[in-house]
Amino acid sequence: MTQQAEQQQTGREAESPDAFLDDVTNAEEREREARERGTVRPVTVVGNPVLHRECRDVTEFDDGLRRLVDDMFASQRAAEGVGLAANQIGVDLKVFVYDCPDDDGVRHVGAVCNPVLQELPAERRQLDDGNEGCLSVPGAYMSLARPDYAVVSGRDLDGAPVLVHGTGYFARCLQHETDHLYGRLYIDRLSKRERKDVMQQMAENTPRYEIVPND
16 A cells, blocks of 8 residues: 555454554554565566465464565565555465554554454444555555444464554555455456546556566
8 A cells, every 4th residue: 555545645352452453662663673674575566466366374473474574564665655465575475564654643563464354333334535546556546435444353473363453544554455465456446437547547657666567
């Protein structure tokens, strides 16, 4: 997910404050340390098969996973994104990273493996018709209605259960990145006319970061 989209623009678990991951404390330091350890990788774009199928579950919570996540943080920063799924750098695993502010300007930094978007009760499903963009659809943006609150359950890098929640723009990021790992891009939620508009925008713009060309 892109920073530009921000600029243009209850789950099954208990929702007590203590139940949620603390992804705010030392956010800047944690993001910097991860990306400095990592290596920037090129971003896959719409049409690459890895983006259009469900990814494999993470089953090994080891040093290889940690190196992947470091590379994802480095790649996300290089592309000026606020969220990045593993298949966006060509890796078929259910893990995403994020460095994203909420609508109060609070910075959230973290990684989630095997994410599941929790179903919200009707009273929490207030739609926000905000602008959305994607690093895998470079240079294009379109308005898309999503709930303005989201809860994602999953695993941390040690395999322990985690629960992450967000409001506003951060909620959009959580939904967007979880979608990626199940083979769905935000453009798949658009009408045919809107999708055509987005693809035209993409064709007319040059990516600001290295991408993996589709054969």
